[in-house]
Amino acid sequence: AWSADVPAFHKIVPLSAIPCAPDKLPPLALPPQLTAVLRSQANSLPISPDFRLLCPVFVSFQASQLEWPALVQKVMTLAAQYGGTFSRLEFGDKGDMMLLWFGAPVSNENNVERAAKFLLALERETAVPWRAGLTYGLVWAGNRGGIAYSEYGCVGDALNTAARIV
Secondary structure: OOOOOOOHHHOOOOHHHOOOOHHHOOOOOOOHHHHHHHHHHOOOOOOOOEEEEEEEEEEEEOOOOOOHHHHHHHHHHHHHHOOOEEEEEEEEOOEEEEEEEEOOOOOOOOHHHHHHHHHHHHHHHOOOOEEEEEOOEEEEEEEEEOOOOEEEEEEOHHHHHHHHHO
16 A cells, blocks of 8 residues: 555556556567567577667657657658667657667668668658658667666767757
8 A cells, every 4th residue: 555645656557547558559660670589589689789880860750649659650660661670759858759770789781771761751651740860870789777677778979969960
C-alpha cells in the first residue's frame, strides 16, 4: 500500500489502465537484418562497443498528440525501408523530435544516401510540417548502462551537430 504523501507519478499503474497499452500498439518496424539477429540471438547479443561512421538524423515535427502514433509508425516503417534504425523520441524545449541512425547497429556503405532518400520519402508521405538535421561522422556506438538497465546508444560530435542543425 502506498502512503498518501507519495506523489502520483511514483505509483505503479497496471498496463490495462494505460489508454494505449503495449499489446494495442502496432508492431515496430525494424531493419530485416536486425530483426533476424534479434529473433535468433535475443538472449545472447554480444554487441561490442566500437567507433563507427554514422549518419544521425534528427527530425522535428509540428504535430498534435493525436497525430504522433501514426507519425511514429510511418517514420519507423520508412526508416526500416531505407536501412535506418529508430533510436528514440525526445519531447523538450526545442520541440518534439525523433532520432534515427543510419549506420548503427547495422551499417551499409551508402548510409548518407539512404538517410537522404529517407528524408525525401518522408517529405512525400507526410503532411505534417517538419525539419531535419543530418550529419555524418565518427561516433562511439555500443551498449551503455549497467546490469539492471542498459541500452544501445551512440555518442559523438556527429550527433550533437545534427541535433543543433534542426
